[in-house]
Amino acid sequence: MRGVEEINLKTYDPNVYFTSQLETTRRVSKQNSSNVSTSRSIKRVNYSLADLENKLYQTNETTQASTGDNTYNKNIITSDDPTTDSSLYMGRYNQNEVIISNYRCMQLDLENTNNQGDLPSLLSSITNTPRDQIESITNSISNNTNTLKRNNITIDIPKNIQLSYKSTKPIKPTHAKQKRNSNRHIALKKVLNAKRSLYSYVEGLDMINKKIIFMNTYNKRYFKLLYNLNICSICGNYKNISSCVSCGDKICSLNCFNTHNETRCSKR
Amino acid sequence: MDDLPIVIDNGSYEIKFGVSNSRIPFRAINAIAKDKYNTVYLSNQIKGIKDISSVNFRRPYELGQLTSWELESAIWDYCFYNPEEFDGFQLEDTSKKHLVISETCLSLPEFSRNIDHIIFEEYNYGSIYKSPVAGFIPFADLTKDVISISGKADDDDDDNNAKFQEQLVTNDLNTYISSEEPSVTKTAEYKDFQLIIDSGFNCTWIIPVIKGIPYYKAIKKMDIGGRFLTGLLKETLSFRHYNVTDETILVNNIKEKCLFVAPKSYAESFKLKNKTAVEYVLPDFHTTFMGYIKDNSKTKLPDNAQLITLKDELFSVTETIFHPEISRILKPGIIETIIESLSMLPEVIRPLMVNNIVCIGGNFNLPNFSKRLTSELQRQLPTDWTTHVYIPKIDAELFGWKAMAQFSDTDSYRKARITREEYMEHGVEWCTKHRFGYQNWI
Numbered sequence A: 001m002r003g004v005e006e007i008n009l010k011t012y013d014p015n016v017y018f019t020s021q022l023e024t025t026r027r028v029s030k031q032n033s034s035n036v037s038t039s040r041s042i043k044r045v046n047y048s049l050a051d052l053e054n055k056l057y058q059t060n061e062t063t064q065a066s067t068g069d070n071t072y073n074k075n076i077i078t079s080d081d082p083t084t085d086s087s088l089y090m091g092r093y094n095q096n097e098v099i100i101s102n103y104r105c106m107q108l109d110l111e112n113t114n115n116q117g118d119l120p121s122l123l124s125s126i127t128n129t130p131r132d133q134i135e136s137i138t139n140s141i142s143n144n145t146n147t148l149k150r151n152n153i154t155i156d157i158p159k160n161i162q163l164s165y166k167s168t169k170p171i172k173p174t175h176a177k178q179k180r181n182s183n184r185h186i187a188l189k190k191v192l193n194a195k196r197s198l199y200s201y202v203e204g205l206d207m208i209n210k211k212i213i214f215m216n217t218y219n220k221r222y223f224k225l226l227y228n229l230n231i232c233s234i235c236g237n238y239k240n241i242s243s244c245v246s247c248g249d250k251i252c253s254l255n256c257f258n259t260h261n262e263t264r265c266s267k268r
Numbered sequence B: 001m002d003d004l005p006i007v008i009d010n011g012s013y014e015i016k017f018g019v020s021n022s023r024i025p026f027r028a029i030n031a032i033a034k035d036k037y038n039t040v041y042l043s044n045q046i047k048g049i050k051d052i053s054s055v056n057f058r059r060p061y062e063l064g065q066l067t068s069w070e071l072e073s074a075i076w077d078y079c080f081y082n083p084e085e086f087d088g089f090q091l092e093d094t095s096k097k098h099l100v101i102s103e104t105c106l107s108l109p110e111f112s113r114n115i116d117h118i119i120f121e122e123y124n125y126g127s128i129y130k131s132p133v134a135g136f137i138p139f140a141d142l143t144k145d146v147i148s149i150s151g152k153a154d155d156d157d158d159d160n161n162a163k164f165q166e167q168l169v170t171n172d173l174n175t176y177i178s179s180e181e182p183s184v185t186k187t188a189e190y191k192d193f194q195l196i197i198d199s200g201f202n203c204t205w206i207i208p209v210i211k212g213i214p215y216y217k218a219i220k221k222m223d224i225g226g227r228f229l230t231g232l233l234k235e236t237l238s239f240r241h242y243n244v245t246d247e248t249i250l251v252n253n254i255k256e257k258c259l260f261v262a263p264k265s266y267a268e269s270f271k272l273k274n275k276t277a278v279e280y281v282l283p284d285f286h287t288t289f290m291g292y293i294k295d296n297s298k299t300k301l302p303d304n305a306q307l308i309t310l311k312d313e314l315f316s317v318t319e320t321i322f323h324p325e326i327s328r329i330l331k332p333g334i335i336e337t338i339i340e341s342l343s344m345l346p347e348v349i350r351p352l353m354v355n356n357i358v359c360i361g362g363n364f365n366l367p368n369f370s371k372r373l374t375s376e377l378q379r380q381l382p383t384d385w386t387t388h389v390y391i392p393k394i395d396a397e398l399f400g401w402k403a404m405a406q407f408s409d410t411d412s413y414r415k416a417r418i419t420r421e422e423y424m425e426h427g428v429e430w431c432t433k434h435r436f437g438y439q440n441w442i
């Protein structure tokens, strides 16, 4: 069964979308069992795609917000507009927990694990959290765990790297109408030689674009639809899970708890 | 002047590029790397590294943003002026060449400007069209080498795959209509409504595309991509087996060769973990550099071979996509992210969007990922909505390039590209603000 239905080929207009979604009481996060009984009583409407498109792209912010009918799901759509990333989780996790989670996520996300770079600065610029706050929280953790040896390896681009293969690049300039010292040329060299890291660019962004790129793309408020899955940090089991009182890691049995105590417990 | 455009899908992991009529693109690793003897390797030279331990990478991208043109231009030169590596391919007079290129969704405006600047003034292309990969997907042919999965089951037979009916797509809306009555409607160049899930190296994007344009208000992102999964696998293997924190190439290979997504649930797969276990032979640097999966039917292993047995690691790492909490990440999973994106769309088109989901990006090469996604999502939606997912049969990481190549053969493309003259007249700021950047649509 397809969601798009009843296309009459004789009268089909590619600019019209047929839908049976009229009921405004529908909620996405409820378990589907509650919806079964309502699924038969369906009114059918067709919408002009051209109108929809206009609404989508040409109206201003406020009318756009109202097209997304707020009865859709009150749990999900909220009117608050969080200014910092961390308020996203408020009510469920405290700010320290959120910072630790974000930091851990970034650490795991490093391609060169032992090459940490300046994670606190980057995290600070992206989430609008003060850098010292991030540092003090994350330092207090890493003091207790075995600190990895961190050798921040830098990889410079070797001069004449093009000699490492048979380059056929023509000798510049091929289109040398441009003056060597023109503003354009200088700007081009500046782009080509830039050595700044992402953090410094993000710092230079205005608040509006920063929000668009780094904040609005995340869920506005913490909500969970799937059940909470806990697995043992030692053996992967998903049953009889409890937490280590000292560090919070998930454990399933006495055996695993002992292993945890001997090796992984960060508060031992 | 209208010869075939050059098409570049400039991914942060790998660059896919070639002439638009090629069946598949060339691919080049978008990085340089240094081994423990301090030798530096450029792009695909990395594949030739023998001693893969302690190799470090540097990429032109940082968190998906193209920050270093110093490095990117060195890698582009390697791609474009290196016929020996790429089957005779090389750029000649670019001033008459058209370029179709992808860029990160929501690039910083400054980086977006830099791309145009470099393409016109360093590489001298004659014209350019640029968009996030998702913007090209509506132009992709979903009738070839694409599998379609429906979230609605014939629940009757309770067999393995009862939840899914899988078939080659033959009857999507556009082709159906055109084959029945070709005189009435001409097959459209693109699909009007699609929800693109692009799970790549850097992260996973949820991008609604309406009439070929990303709908920016509802774009959502989840910070779990291929790089994260490799990192998490490193941590898991290091706790349980050997310290592999410095073994990026090895662990990435184990990820690609062995990992899968639990098809139904973590619990179900956990019960079967001994059945699905894999023995991986670690590199000894004599008989194998990369290691391999032990095959019991094949010849005996060398005497001192080191093995690791992988059981629940194989699917617990990928389970993080749905349940980030198991790796102590307090962020929403992929289903919550999709639902949030849907909730930002006008209500009337939501069921249409879930009926037209397209999954692209390398992580969808993970076995069962798209199936699991379909059933988990269906469970969260009203019963009369049908989740319908299209997924490339093979090489999910190449699908974006193929869509770009198909786009480059349309009138829409020929109308939308920016010529060198327009660029010279209006300047680089204009390209980003009024043509290619997100600012044009917000």
Ligand SMILES: [Zn+2]
Pocket (backbone or CB within 6 Å): A232, A233, A234, A235, A236, A237, A251, A252, A253, A256
């Ligand atoms: Zn256990």
Ligand SMILES: [Zn+2]
Pocket (backbone or CB within 6 Å): A244, A245, A246, A247, A248, A249, A260, A264, A265, A266, A267
């Ligand atoms: Zn503990």
